[in-house]
Amino acid sequence: MEVKLSLFGFGNVGKTVARVLLEKEAFFRERYGVEFKVVSIADTSGTVWLPEGIDLREALTVKETFGKLSAWTNDYEVYNFTPKEAVQEIDADIVIDVTNDKNAHEWHLTALRDEKAVVTSNKPPLAFHYAELREEAEKRNIPYLFEATVMAGTPIITLLRHGLRGDTVGRIEAVLNATTTFILSEMEKGLDFDDALKEAQKLGIAERDPSGDILGIDAGYKATILHCLAFEPITFDMASVKGIVEVTPGEIERAKAKGKTIRLVATIEEGRIVVGPKEIPKNSPLAVESHENVAVIKTDLLGKLVIKGAGAGLKETASGVVSDIVMAALMMR
Amino acid sequence: MEVKLSLFGFGNVGKTVARVLLEKEAFFRERYGVEFKVVSIADTSGTVWLPEGIDLREALTVKETFGKLSAWTNDYEVYNFTPKEAVQEIDADIVIDVTNDKNAHEWHLTALRDEKAVVTSNKPPLAFHYAELREEAEKRNIPYLFEATVMAGTPIITLLRHGLRGDTVGRIEAVLNATTTFILSEMEKGLDFDDALKEAQKLGIAERDPSGDILGIDAGYKATILHCLAFEPITFDMASVKGIVEVTPGEIERAKAKGKTIRLVATIEEGRIVVGPKEIPKNSPLAVESHENVAVIKTDLLGKLVIKGAGAGLKETASGVVSDIVMAALMMR
Known part of the structure; x- marks a missing residue:
């Protein structure tokens, strides 16, 4: 079965998704009977579109050589x-959003109304428009x-959507942002907040404008999405x-002296989302290091469930995007 | 939507499944739009069958009072x-197997051929007949x-089936049997194997015939099932x-002196399943306690993923059975 993909966003994640589609072509064919054909790729410079399918190897070379797709003028419009x-x-068949477009819910809705599946790594559409997007997708039975x-x-999304259908979730506690974990770990080694942030920026872990991470907005978006799945739809403005x-070296030291560590923890209960720095015992599952994220889910039947794994990284993010692309392809078959 | 269930097995797990279906009736109706109607219940004494639906509260009372369904002769045939x-x-619509019938694959196949979905907590059918059962289910597009x-x-099953579709699994290491964890923990407190086993039996953690647990067969069945999902179908006789x-108090002590702990660990790689006692560093995710199980999954894109939660218990097992019942109901809609 041939599945036509339209890729929006060709930065680091978009390029990695393209690379996985290219390198694992045989895997997708043999394991799922699916052949992916990327018919368009868009970056901020323009959209390359070829109904017969774009040569991903060439697309990656152009992007890496010239920094933008619009430089690719010999073969492609x-x-x-x-x-x-x-x-x-x-x-x-499938629209893939790996952009940072804050208004992407508008074209996600366009895609769904046009009976195109949507796969997204872009958070704001979900954190602000979950109910509308889900309703549109369910009404038409189109994967979102x-x-x-x-x-x-x-x-974690698959797990909450499909893995606990008989359970009622009571509470989720989670560390959902790896940049803040890095900064807090550096502070434990003696740096103050500003120097730890600079170190994170130097290593490419924090962005040049780090506010989304350090103000807790990224974790808040993610916590909002988990709330929508575990309980009912809600929007980010309901999150505290x-x-x-404001975490000081003194607070870090005091936590350390008690055998604890500070992490940016999201607590999600029905109708309530709280994100903030919290003292965590060193042996708690929440005391993650490096780029690991973790969620501790408490339910009525199962009790306590822990899922822990990469919360950042290019291949790691592409893993989720590509898993969804395969799922969407199989659901539309 | 009304969904007709046929329940095979009315021991502790079967009774707990019935109790969850009864107590969470409103939850299933409101959240999924599903009404479950149990049309038959079988235990070793006989099968109670009522096409209009069995009163679960009464069934539970009869079973708890008389120990067998065949005692229920006033209203039911x-x-x-x-x-x-x-x-x-x-x-x-759905056949539920919570028995220990080693030959259950035969009637699982009958159900699938009859276009009935199958939900099972019974391991041998999968550990010995996975390929045949999956083929039958896929051919007819019936949930198994x-x-x-x-x-x-x-x-863990949902996660491997639906959560990692773009990833290639390299290896799974897992602690899959809670009884052995209990016995090994008791041995760490100073008991020898026989006394630790007796303690487990006294608390109802080990069965009167504990061989399935202590010989690693139960963990081997489970490891075989994980292999079938992560790689290709295989049968239990391929497992080592x-x-x-044979774990001695001396080995337990030596591990302890090195800051390690012994657990029954299953290692699953393509074409290879090994189950056996293994020294684990105390801070490893595999060093679980009590009734927790854990799996550490390594893949090409995501890297390392840890899932940890209850591996035993009545409500905890019913959680999985009921999640599947809902899933099957939604898939057959």
Whole structure:
């Protein structure tokens, strides 16, 4: 079965998704009977569109050589579509959003109305428009999948959606942002907040504008998405969010002296989302290190469930995106 | 939507499944739009069958008062069906196997051929006949679900089936049997193997005939099932299995002196299953306590993923069975 993909976003995650589709072509064919054909790729410079399928190897070379797809003028037409126009114009089975477009819910809805599946790693559409998107997807029975929005490819979304159907969730406690874990770990080694942040930026762990991470907004988006799945739809403005900018070396030291560690913890209960720095015993499952994320889920039947895995990284995020692409392909068969 | 269930097995797990179906009736209706109607219940004494639906509260009372369903003669007809006859005779949407019948694959196949979904917590059918059962289910597009066979309701099966579709699994290391964990923990407190086993039996953690647990067979069945999901179908006779009966107090002490602990560990790689006692560092995710099970899954894209949760217990096992019942109901809609 041939499945036509339309890829929006060709930064680090988008390129990694393309690389996985290319390198694991035989795996997808043999294991799932699926052949993926990428019919369009869009970055901020323009949209490359070829109904017969784009040569991913070439696309990656152009992007890496020139930094933008619009430089690719010898074989391919480059279009100046808005994302919405691109969704409408381009014939595809699955629309993949690995952009940071805050208004992407608009073209996600366009895709769903057009009976195209959507796979997204982009969080704001879900954190602000979950109810509308889910309703549109369910009404038309079209896959709307978002595994990579929370804990990268660690399958917390699949687990909550499909793995605990008889259970009633009571509470989720989770560490959902790896940048803050890195900064807090560096502070434990003696750096103050500003120096720890600079170190994170130097290593490419924090972005040049780190506010989304250090103010707790990224963790808040993710906690909102988990709430929508475990309980009922809610929006980010209902979350009480505090970042780690006010954590002092003194607080870090006091926690350490008690055998504890500070992490940015999200607590999610029905109708209530709280994100903020919290003292955690060193032997708690929440005391993760490095780029690991963790969620501790408490339910009525199963009791306590822990899922822990990568919460950041390119291959790790692509894992979630590609898992959803395969799932969408199989669901539409 | 009304869904007709045929329950095979009315021991501790079967009774708990019935209790969950009864107590969470409103939850299933409101959350999934599903009404379950149990049309038959079988224990070793006979099969109670009522197409209009059995009163679960009464069934539980009869079973708890008299120890067998055949005592229930005032309102209900009790039939002497073999499981295969019961599957053929009784009109049901989902057949639920919570028995220990080693030959249950025969009537699982009967059910699938009859277009009835199967939900099972019974391991041997999968450990010996996975390929045949899966083929039959896929050919007819009928759900064949078995979450509760491994790690009770902890959704390791869902995770491997649906959560990692783009990843290639390299290796799984797991602690899959809670009885052996209990015995090894008691030995760490100073008991020898025989006394630790007796303690486990006294508390109802080990069965009167504990061989399935202590010889590693139960863990071997589960490891075989994980292999079938993560790699290709295989049968239990391919597994290399060693139990914990030869673990000596001396070995326990030596491990302890090195800051380690001994657990019955299953290692699963493509074409290779090894189950046996293994020294584990105390801070390893494999160093679980009590009734917790854990699996550490290594893959090409995601890296390392840990899932940890209850591996035994009645509500905990019912969690997996009921999750599958809901899933099967939704898939057949």
